[in-house]
Amino acid sequence: MFKNIKEIFTGAWSILVGMFITFKWMLKRPVTIQYPKQPTRPSPVHKGRIRFVIFPATGTHDCIACLKCQNICPSDCFEIKGDKPAEGGKKRPNFFTYNFSNCSLCSLCIEACPTKTLEHSPEFNLASENKDDYFYNFLNDVEERKKKVDATVNR
Amino acid sequence: MYGMKIDNHPKLDRLLLPEYSNFHPLRKGFKFEGDSVDDMNRTWEIEREADQKVSSTVLEHHRRDYFVNMGPQHPSTHGVLRLLLHMDGETILEIDPVIGYAHRADEKMGENGNYMQFYPYPSRVDYLAGMIYNWGYVGTVERAIGIEITERAQYIRVIVSELQRLASHLMWYGAFLMDVGSFTPFLYCFQDREEILDMFEMCDGSRLTYNYFRFGGQERDLSPEMLDRARKFIPMMKSHLKDYEKLVQKNIIFRKRTEGVGVITKDMAIQYGVTGASLRASGFAYDVRKSEPYGIYNQFEWDVPTATTGDAYGRFAVRVQEMWQSLRILEQALTRIPEGPYNNPAAPKRFKPNPGEFYFCVESPRGEMGIYLISDGTENPYRIKMRTPCYSNLQVIKDVGRKNFLADVVCILGSLDIVVPDVDR
Numbered sequence: 398m399f400k401n402i403k404e405i406f407t408g409a410w411s412i413l414v415g416m417f418i419t420f421k422w423m424l425k426r427p428v429t430i431q432y433p434k435q436p437t438r439p440s441p442v443h444k445g446r447i448r449f450v451i452f453p454a455t456g457t458h459d460c461i462a463c464l465k466c467q468n469i470c471p472s473d474c475f476e477i478k479g480d481k482p483a484e485g486g487k488k489r490p491n492f493f494t495y496n497f498s499n500c501s502l503c504s505l506c507i508e509a510c511p512t513k514t515l516e517h518s519p520e521f522n523l524a525s526e527n528k529d530d531y532f533y534n535f536l537n538d539v540e541e542r543k544k545k546v547d548a549t550v551n552r
Numbered sequence: 553m554y555g556m557k558i559d560n561h562p563k564l565d566r567l568l569l570p571e572y573s574n575f576h577p578l579r580k581g582f583k584f585e586g587d588s589v590d591d592m593n594r595t596w597e598i599e600r601e602a603d604q605k606v607s608s609t610v611l612e613h614h615r616r617d618y619f620v621n622m623g624p625q626h627p628s629t630h631g632v633l634r635l636l637l638h639m640d641g642e643t644i645l646e647i648d649p650v651i652g653y654a655h656r657a658d659e660k661m662g663e664n665g666n667y668m669q670f671y672p673y674p675s676r677v678d679y680l681a682g683m684i685y686n687w688g689y690v691g692t693v694e695r696a697i698g699i700e701i702t703e704r705a706q707y708i709r710v711i712v713s714e715l716q717r718l719a720s721h722l723m724w725y726g727a728f729l730m731d732v733g734s735f736t737p738f739l740y741c742f743q744d745r746e747e748i749l750d751m752f753e754m755c756d757g758s759r760l761t762y763n764y765f766r767f768g769g770q771e772r773d774l775s776p777e778m779l780d781r782a783r784k785f786i787p788m789m790k791s792h793l794k795d796y797e798k799l800v801q802k803n804i805i806f807r808k809r810t811e812g813v814g815v816i817t818k819d820m821a822i823q824y825g826v827t828g829a830s831l832r833a834s835g836f837a838y839d840v841r842k843s844e845p846y847g848i849y850n851q852f853e854w855d856v857p858t859a860t861t862g863d864a865y866g867r868f869a870v871r872v873q874e875m876w877q878s879l880r881i882l883e884q885a886l887t888r889i890p891e892g893p894y895n896n897p898a899a900p901k902r903f904k905p906n907p908g909e910f911y912f913c914v915e916s917p918r919g920e921m922g923i924y925l926i927s928d929g930t931e932n933p934y935r936i937k938m939r940t941p942c943y944s945n946l947q948v949i950k951d952v953g954r955k956n957f958l959a960d961v962v963c964i965l966g967s968l969d970i971v972v973p974d975v976d977r
């Protein structure tokens with residue numbers, strides 16, 4: 398009997414202590430960010446989708462269609478075809494697709510690329526209802542990005 | 553998976569495969585071919601017949617006991633785990649965990665690529681302890697090819713592993729308290745975990761499934777900003793942990809809910825191969841970091857917390873103490889981290905380890921996680937076997953859950969800290 402009464406009091410006290418802590422936290426500054434209204438930026442090394450680097454010196458990418466990225470990729474994301482141009486010089490890709498829905502964002506392709514022409518993009522809101530949106534044709538993509546080089550996403 | 557026959561086994565089932573299948577996917581001769589539609593229809597028909605037989609016998613005999621399927625979409629099974637409960641009223645007679653809903657053939661995938669191509673997969677096996685699993689795999693291959701790891705890389709490994717352990721325990725803390733019926737701590741814990749994930753985003757770039765470890769070092773250095781943030785995080789975390797202790801551990805409802813529930817005895821723990829905090833709560837001070845030190849864990853000062861009760865509250869208390877110990881290791885590592893290269897430039901890109909067998913284990917937040925690797929001297933591993941802690945820890949629920957109430961099973965499952973992809977791999 399006595400034990401039960403004691404238990405009720407300790408129980409009530411523990412709940413009061415809990416309430417006090419909750420109240421203390423209520424007075425603190427909120428840590429949440431009102432996301433769509435309040436813009437956020439991912440960290441500088443954020444791993445977004447893979448894309449071509451646009452080198453300022455040449456104004457375009459530097460892929461030589463060596464297929465190293467295709468071979469290392471654990472998830473078979475790339476499909477690349479390349480030819481030597483008729484006027485000679487380095488091999489260039491004429492077909493380069495990337496399937497983001499398979500990609501595990503492991504950066505192995507970036508490390509394997511001999512010309513350092515792949516990078517993670519800083520985009521993070523890539524959700525889509527359409528599966529085809531995740532197929533990127535890098536050659537078209539690079540042309541489009543060249544047009545809006547100063548736009549926001551391009552670091 | 554190999555089609556082995558075991559004598560005197562009480563319940564010999566096909567693991568992860570239908571009972572009627574006649575193929576063995578982990579054998580080397582296995583060809584990747586889909587089931588024909590006829591085969592699948594046949595399997596379904598046989599299964600349906602078996603189900604009907606069970607339900608009709610139950611109906612015929614007017615039995616009082618009945619079967620309840622808990623999961624695979626039940627929120628408190630923490631993922632797609634199904635518990636088949638045989639019940640009499642509110643009391644459990646028999647529990648049968650049905651696994652395989654999150655099976656992705658990680659081990660087979662390892663055999664199909666070269667050593668580099670298995671990099672991203674370990675962190676997906678246990679998505680709450682990605683960094684530590686990365687270390688497990690990278691450590692195995694490093695042992696196989698014998699690479700030196702630089703001093704700074706060793707410290708980086710300890711720092712990210714301990715942060716990961718904290719993040720995982722915080723996640724578990726919130727989820728477990730949600731299981732036993734309190735919602736508020738979940739939000740507090742997520743706030744702290746968010747801080748750790750932000751730090752991981754600064755070093756690795758991903759927030760959940762990392763690929764930060766490389767053979768011989770790391771992918772990139774820890775930035776000074778990240779180290780500063782980690783240093784600021786420690787005192788904050790300490791004060792928060794004290795608050796949580798007052799909020800939760802002193803709370804009488806929580807104590808009544810967990811004390812004496814789901815006692816794992818010493819014998820049971822050894823029989824089932826339970827590891828991690830669940831084992832330490834039964835009174836064994838077994839921690840891979842102490843008993844088989846890997847990395848530079850033997851250079852730090854810390855203790856292995858244990859409890860003697862073996863109940864849900866004991867497991868809870870051990871995990872909370874582990875968070876304090878992690879903070880202790882972090883504090884030392886962050887003050888002592890040396891300058892220097894984060895990567896071993898001599899690490900080969902393509903290599904063929906000597907033929908042989910290699911095993912390397914790490915202490916994941918849930919227990920001993922080891923990778924057993926067989927190399928046949930080619931560029932691809934011959935076999936990668938993962939010893940994941942949750943698989944053994946889950947099996948113990950068969951014995952522990954018996955004669956308990958349904959609500960207690962939720963509490964026991966929460967206190968065992970199961971991650972379902974880790975069970976299924």
Ligand code: SF4
Nearest residue numbers: 460461463464466510
């Ligand atoms: S590895 Fe680099 S250069 Fe080679 S095909 Fe891929 S993107 Fe092009």
Ligand code: SF4
Nearest residue numbers: 470500501503504506
């Ligand atoms: S990040 Fe990894 S998975 Fe994605 S394309 Fe590159 S190599 Fe393939």
